[in-house]
Amino acid sequence: xxxxxxxxxxxxxxxxxxxxxxxxxxxxxxxxxxxxxxxxxxxxxxxxxxxxxxxxxxxxxxxxxxxxxxxxxxxxxxxxxxxxxxxxxxxxxxxxxxxxxxxxxxxxxxxxxxxxxxxxxxxxxxxxxxxxxxxxxxxxxxxxxxxxxxxxxxxxxxxxxxxxxxxxxxxxxxxxxxxxxxxxxxxxxxxxxxxxxxxxxxxxxxxxxxxxxxxxxxxxxxxxxxxxxxxxxxxxxxxxxxxxxxxxxxxxxxxxxxxxxxxxx
Numbered sequence: 001x002x003x004x005x006x007x008x009x010x011x012x013x014x015x016x017x018x019x020x021x022x023x024x025x026x027x028x029x030x031x032x033x034x035x036x037x038x039x040x041x042x043x044x045x046x047x048x049x050x051x052x053x054x055x056x057x058x059x060x061x062x063x064x065x066x067x068x069x070x071x072x073x074x075x076x077x078x079x080x081x082x083x084x085x086x087x088x089x090x091x092x093x094x095x096x097x098x099x100x101x102x103x104x105x106x107x108x109x110x111x112x113x114x115x116x117x118x119x120x121x122x123x124x125x126x127x128x129x130x131x132x133x134x135x136x137x138x139x140x141x142x143x144x145x146x147x148x149x150x151x152x153x154x155x156x157x158x159x160x161x162x163x164x165x166x167x168x169x170x171x172x173x174x175x176x177x178x179x180x181x182x183x184x185x186x187x188x189x190x191x192x193x194x195x196x197x198x199x200x201x202x203x204x205x206x207x208x209x210x211x212x213x214x215x216x217x218x219x220x221x222x223x224x225x226x227x228x229x230x231x232x233x234x235x236x237x238x239x240x241x242x243x244x245x246x247x248x249x250x251x252x253x254x255x256x257x258x259x260x261x262x263x264x265x
Contacts, residue, residue: 062115075260096136149216
């Protein structure tokens, strides 16, 4: 009886040790997401109406049916003051294979092709847009997944700030990517509550080498206040003054966007 008791206690002890050892193991490393960013250029209210109908009633529902969540559809704040108006569609991807797979799935979806008829079958003399472009991105190593922002105000007031940082050389580009990751510029944005949606490097686009990221704010005043705080932060002053990171950005494009009513975020 004593031998049995000792064996049982020993078994329990071994199980406890295994549990403790497993609890010490590092969590599995998250896979880096890919993102597809489609930019639609248009110049008339009629085109805007066709695009809105296409995204709201055809594309976004079809992507949801395919299991793709968090599809963002945005319009530029500058659309009221320019002839080259812009709409952006953000689609998260698990892999690059999804780029081709999603396109083929859409072709086979009868509900999608029916709802998208005005867009797909537009008269060439009266197209739904003037031009489109596609940018393919890969999430940063230390920000492998997108995050939905925590915003409470009306969608029309929100500011989604999409930034593109170009570098003169690949080496300088890698320096800027390192600045965000190992340099912990990402951590600084998080601490200051910039509500970042994603950070990524562009792997296919027209302005390479470059990276892109998106932050979000309740309104323009909220955005300006955050950046003022950022610029005076001691961590940013130290990071931006580091000799290691000098000259790693040659050009910056800043686009202020707001989400459509049917955007997922």
